[in-house]
Amino acid sequence: MLQPIRRFLFSLKFNFLSLFLIGLSAILLFSLMYGSVKKETYELESLQISPDTIRSIKTVEDTVKTEQDRERAALEVPPVYQFSDDVGPNRQAIATSIFDFLIDVKEMGKTKGDTNETEALDRKEQIKEMRERLKNLEKKEPGLRLSDEAISNLLEQKTDVLQDVQQIISTIIGEELSKPVRASDLSAVRYEVERQIRLSDKIPPAILQSVLTIGRLLVVETETINEEATQAGIEQAKAAVEPTRILQGQVIVREGQMIDREIYRQLELTGLLTNQSTVKPFAGLSLFVLFISAIIFMHFNTWRKESSVKKKALLIVLTIFLLLVVLMKLLALIEKDFDVLLAFLFPTALAPMLVKLLTNERLAIMMTIITAATAGVMLQEGYAAIIQMEVALYILFGGIVSLYLLGNGGRRSNILRTSAGVAASNMLFIAFYLLMTQSSYDMSELAFYVIAAIASGILSGALTIGLMPFFESAFGLLSDMRLIELSNPNHPLLKKVLTETPGTYHHSVMVANLSDAACEAIGANGLLARVGSYYHDIGKSVRPGFFIENQHGGKNPHDALPPEKSRDIIIAHAEDGAKILEKHKMPAEIIDIARQHHGTSTLKYFYVKAKESGKDVVEEEFRYAGPKPQTKEVAIISIADSVEAAVRSMKEPTPQKIAGLVRAIVNDKLKDGQFDECDISMKELKLVEKVICETLNGTFHNRIEYPE
Numbered sequence: 001m002l003q004p005i006r007r008f009l010f011s012l013k014f015n016f017l018s019l020f021l022i023g024l025s026a027i028l029l030f031s032l033m034y035g036s037v038k039k040e041t042y043e044l045e046s047l048q049i050s051p052d053t054i055r056s057i058k059t060v061e062d063t064v065k066t067e068q069d070r071e072r073a074a075l076e077v078p079p080v081y082q083f084s085d086d087v088g089p090n091r092q093a094i095a096t097s098i099f100d101f102l103i104d105v106k107e108m109g110k111t112k113g114d115t116n117e118t119e120a121l122d123r124k125e126q127i128k129e130m131r132e133r134l135k136n137l138e139k140k141e142p143g144l145r146l147s148d149e150a151i152s153n154l155l156e157q158k159t160d161v162l163q164d165v166q167q168i169i170s171t172i173i174g175e176e177l178s179k180p181v182r183a184s185d186l187s188a189v190r191y192e193v194e195r196q197i198r199l200s201d202k203i204p205p206a207i208l209q210s211v212l213t214i215g216r217l218l219v220v221e222t223e224t225i226n227e228e229a230t231q232a233g234i235e236q237a238k239a240a241v242e243p244t245r246i247l248q249g250q251v252i253v254r255e256g257q258m259i260d261r262e263i264y265r266q267l268e269l270t271g272l273l274t275n276q277s278t279v280k281p282f283a284g285l286s287l288f289v290l291f292i293s294a295i296i297f298m299h300f301n302t303w304r305k306e307s308s309v310k311k312k313a314l315l316i317v318l319t320i321f322l323l324l325v326v327l328m329k330l331l332a333l334i335e336k337d338f339d340v341l342l343a344f345l346f347p348t349a350l351a352p353m354l355v356k357l358l359t360n361e362r363l364a365i366m367m368t369i370i371t372a373a374t375a376g377v378m379l380q381e382g383y384a385a386i387i388q389m390e391v392a393l394y395i396l397f398g399g400i401v402s403l404y405l406l407g408n409g410g411r412r413s414n415i416l417r418t419s420a421g422v423a424a425s426n427m428l429f430i431a432f433y434l435l436m437t438q439s440s441y442d443m444s445e446l447a448f449y450v451i452a453a454i455a456s457g458i459l460s461g462a463l464t465i466g467l468m469p470f471f472e473s474a475f476g477l478l479s480d481m482r483l484i485e486l487s488n489p490n491h492p493l494l495k496k497v498l499t500e501t502p503g504t505y506h507h508s509v510m511v512a513n514l515s516d517a518a519c520e521a522i523g524a525n526g527l528l529a530r531v532g533s534y535y536h537d538i539g540k541s542v543r544p545g546f547f548i549e550n551q552h553g554g555k556n557p558h559d560a561l562p563p564e565k566s567r568d569i570i571i572a573h574a575e576d577g578a579k580i581l582e583k584h585k586m587p588a589e590i591i592d593i594a595r596q597h598h599g600t601s602t603l604k605y606f607y608v609k610a611k612e613s614g615k616d617v618v619e620e621e622f623r624y625a626g627p628k629p630q631t632k633e634v635a636i637i638s639i640a641d642s643v644e645a646a647v648r649s650m651k652e653p654t655p656q657k658i659a660g661l662v663r664a665i666v667n668d669k670l671k672d673g674q675f676d677e678c679d680i681s682m683k684e685l686k687l688v689e690k691v692i693c694e695t696l697n698g699t700f701h702n703r704i705e706y707p708e
Contacts, residue, residue: 014307018300018314025318026293032325033285033378035332046264050253054267064265065244073237080229081182087222088177092170094137094144095218099166101133102154106162127151144217150210157207164202165211172196173218180223190216288377292370299366312475313359317367319471320354324371328378335379340445343379343391344430344452348398349422349460353406353415357464357479358471361403368399390433394426401425402460412481415461423457478587483531486590493538493584500541503549507644508534510699514640514692515633521691522684524632532593533637535586539577539594543569549645563610563617567603571624574598589633596634597641599674600626628677635678636688639666647696659693 012020105126130151138145146154154162172193181189193215197203203211246252246266253263296317300310328346335342351371356364376392405418430449434441441449465481472482485491489498498505512533519526544550546557546569558566577594600623607622629635642665647653650661666689669675675685 014300014310017311018297021314021318022293022297025322026289028322029292029325029374030285030289032322032329033289033374034282035329046259046261048259050255050257050259053251053255054253055251060246062244062246062266066241069244070238070241073241074234077230077233077237079225080233081180081223082226082229083180083223087220088174091177091218091220092174094141095169095173095214096166097137098134098144098214099162099169101130102151103159103162105129105133106155106159123152123155126155130155141217144214146210146213150207150213153207153210157204161202161204165207168197168200168202169211169215169218172215176219177222181219181221182223183221186219186221190219193219285377292374295366295370299363303362312477313363316358316471316475316477317355317363320351321367321371321374324351325374325378328375332378340448340452341391342452343375343388344394344426344449345455345459346375346379346391346395347460347463348395348426348456349402349418350463352399352402353418353460353464354467354471356403356406357468357481358475358477364403365400368396368403372396372399394429394433397429398422398426398456398460412465412484415464419457419461421457422460423454426453426456429453476588478528478589480527482587483527486586487527487531487534493580493586494534496541497534497538501537501544501547501550503552504537504540504544504547507549507648508537510644510648511536511637511640513699514644514695515637517695518636518640518688518691519633521687522632522636522680524636528589529633529637532590532633533640535577535581535590536593536597536637536641537573537577538580539573539575541580542573542576546570547573558606563606563613563615564621567606567610567622570603570606574624592630593634593637596627596629597638598624599628599638599669600624601638601669601672601674628674631678632680632684635675635680638674639669639688640692642669643692643696653696655693655697658696659689662689662693662696 108126108129127148134144134146157165176189176193194212197212197215198208252266253259257263259267296314300314303310305313331342331346352364352368355367372392372395373387375395376387376389379391380388402418402422405421406414427450430453434446434449468479468481471477472479489495494505497508512530515529515533516526518524519529540547540550546566548556561569574595574597578591581591581594602619603622603624607617607619610617610622629638639662643662646661646665647658650657666685670685680688
């Protein structure tokens with residue numbers, strides 16, 4: 001069922017396929033993540049009993065409470081008073097002026113005449129004059145308005161008496177107003193002024209009441225509120241009040257508690273009521289998913305690789321990513337029932353190890369980052385921040401450590417060793433987390449976190465090993481683990497080669513050694529070359545006796561056959577081998593090695609034999625069907641195959657002879673155009689020659705001649 005789907009997908013152009021697959025994955029990702037970011041709301045009313053303990057899902061400022069606190073702080077600010085030195089002298093000047101006016105008016109009256117009638121008439125004029133002189137003062141100080149009777153009584157006094165009274169009032173007012181006098185102190189100061197006036201024996205009883213009135217009215221505040229300084233103090237006190245916040249995770253109302261007006265207001269403020277639905281989580285998650293999708297698209301769009309490779313890698317990455325998101329969803333669903341952070345059980349290294357083993361390290365790094373970010377959003381606690389940072393960092397660090405430890409090997413032992421390293425890394429991070437939280441944990445919680453760290457590392461390795469075969473089968477991949485399985489001598493096909501064509505088996509092992517060493521030297525896949533070499537001549541098992549390495553000194557059947565017949569038998573072994581491998585559902589890379597390892601080279605021995613027989617032959621008829629080597633690994637196997645057979649036929653191989661032979665074979669294949677369809681360079685070919693010579697010299701070295 002998977003094959004038709006895969007063929008259809010791979011028939012599409014990469015740009016269209018990538019947009020379709022990434023878009024489809026984005027929709028699935030959004031659907032799986034929305035439940036994690038959608039806030040929980042409650043259908044509640046004021047004065048209702050709360051059915052649950054409700055915590056705030058975010059930190060918000062309670063502006064109403066903050067303003068109340070600031071107003072309370074403002075009321076507690078004492079007013080700033082300012083003492084005025086000028087008030088006392090000014091009030092003394094008023095007292096002095098009043099009596100100066102009285103004395104002046106009185107002196108003016110003496111010049112008019114001495115009769116009683118004249119004096120009576122003058123008194124009215126004097127009061128009128130006095131009123132005129134006090135007019136400006138009374139406008140400024142309405143309280144200092146004296147009655148006509150009081151003025152008349154004062155004018156009746158002698159000048160020296162008025163002067164004495166003037167002196168007494170001025171002195172008393174000056175002394176009392178030289179001290180701070182606030183509005184609250186006025187009554188007490190006026191009483192003291194009145195008391196001192198009454199104690200004076202120089203004030204006639206007739207004017208005592210008028211003098212008391214003047215004395216009381218002259219008393220005013222000397223220390224008044226400085227509005228500007230007071231307001232500045234109020235503003236400073238308000239600014240010093242920290243905003244009242246409802247914190248994330250803070251309990252707003254407990255189960256069974258009455259929801260009063262204040263609690264209801266806080267529930268509204270934190271958006272926990274059903275009538276406060278918002279599109280913000282929807283929009284925010286859409287942007288997050290768009291961001292993740294854009295990163296994946298840009299990564300593949302800038303990757304300079306064949307379209308088929310990119311399509312396969314894209315399918316693998318999206319499949320792994322969505323599987324991990326499903327795993328996160330399951331963890332998020334059950335985490336609510338636990339008090340510990342269950343997210344630490346997530347296999348931190350699963351994504352990077354799978355992607356690296358199935359594709360490449362660059363994609364694995366990208367997957368580590370987006371997996372960590374997604375986990376931070378999905379595995380957050382119900383009242384956590386936008387992203388659970390400790391979870392995101394836990395997965396990020398675990399993934400990075402696994403990439404360093406895994407290296408380039410995909411053997412099970414290497415994966416398990418990496419898992420152990422990841423478990424150690426996880427424990428270090430959890431130790432950091434527990435120390436930084438500054439909370440106390442009991443032994444059961446500590447035991448859980450240690451077990452979670454170890455389990456995360458082990459699960460990463462176990463799931464990687466367990467899932468690899470499924471991905472290899474679904475996507476037609478050839479991993480190191482699969483190659484190692486195929487290199488097992490107990491494999492049925494290798495047993496077939498060993499039992500039916502032992503000479504070919506030995507030849508294949510020698511070719512494998514040469515190819516592996518040469519591929520490793522130039523950065524090609526040495527393991528693929530080794531395993532491919534084991535199977536490259538499997539086609540010889542169809543007619544084993546027609547190949548020289550399996551004849552063991554017996555009669556050569558080709559001696560009795562025409563060159564054309566021998567040609568067909570020998571050339572057929574490449575296609576026969578490919579068909580056998582296809583029948584046993586071997587990986588495409590191994591099949592290609594069997595089919596391509598001779599390329600389109602000429603079967604020279606039988607071509608020359610046919611020409612010597614006098615027949616009119618065409619060289620093209622004595623060439624292998626091909627195709628030519630398509631990869632570096634196949635090109636190196638073709639060189640190693642020819643070199644091993646040629647060196648084995650040499651009677652006395654020396655390093656010089658071997659080097660010359662290897663160089664000649666490589667040059668012959670190069671001139672024949674056998675490497676035209678693969679990307680091996682001249683520099684790499686020189687290095688291949690050198691490594692093959694060194695390996696052959698180690699095999700065909702001189703031995704000590706033992707005595708009989």
